[in-house]
Amino acid sequence: MVMADFNFELVSPERLLLSESVSAVVIPATEGEMTVMANHAPTMTSLQPGVVTVKFADGKTDRYVVFGGFADILPTGCTLLAESAVHVDEVSRDDxxxxxxxxxxxxxxxxxxxxxxxxxRYIAQLGTVQGTILPA
Known part of the structure; x- marks a missing residue:
């Protein structure tokens, strides 16, 4: 079975980090981790600090860290408006x-x-993010 692709945009106040056709996105919604795929029911949800995992059609994945914001999900796509977001490789313990x-x-x-x-809660979530992406 071929997974349908949909448009995904990750936007922070500083810049557009990603605008691509993807097969799935896992977002850190306030109610818990949420996987978004094509034809998802229209939903809006707020985000907690966490990791966004993007799965591309070719099977590759990429990860970004968001520090709050919200997601606007439609059957044709998902736009993530982050209060702040960076590629996982750009996050430091100091940050x-x-x-x-x-x-x-x-x-x-x-x-x-x-x-x-x-x-x-926000401080605890930052601790979880740190534990998830940075080696001890």
């Missing part, structure tokens, strides 16, 4: 530690328990 440091600063200024919990 993640800086993000954790900034988030910890925000934690001290958190307005309420809900805000504090969301920042703590």
């Amino acid at each position: 993640i530690l800086k993000r954790v440091e900034v988030a910890r600063g925000e934690l001290e200024a958190a307005l309420n328990d809900e805000h504090r919990a969301s920042i703590e």
